[in-house]
Amino acid sequence: MIDLQEQIKIGKVSSVDVKKRTARVIFEDKEDMVSAELKVLINHPLIKIVKKDNGAEWGGGGAYNSAPRNLGGDSYKKTLPDTVDLSKVIIYQGEPHTHDLHVEIHPWLPYVDQFVLCAFPSIGAGDGFILGGF
16 A cells, blocks of 8 residues: 555655756664765756846846746747746837846755655665655
8 A cells, every 4th residue: 555644755855966957865764864966856947037127127027936837939949947038128208228138047956954855766775856846
């Protein structure tokens, strides 16, 4: 019989390895046991947006945890982070304004002390994944 309490766990991130996309997690219900490095599944991206009007930030920037990734177009590239750069000159009250938009799309990683949901499928001792954070 499958014991879901052993296969699905909630814990708190103790360290993150950005290059390997792994993290270690503390499980308080297991006497603060620290996991081995758990693989972080690629799920919702982190999207950073900076808008500029004539070189000055306009309306501030934003960071969003999820958005469609079907951006397309020549300005979209497949490296990390994915980026989109757009520029358009508009005429407002007779004056030209250059509007620039820079978007960065980073794969999500948890941060230290964030609570995460982990899965430990019975494919091997200690093998596990971080499914997402909250």
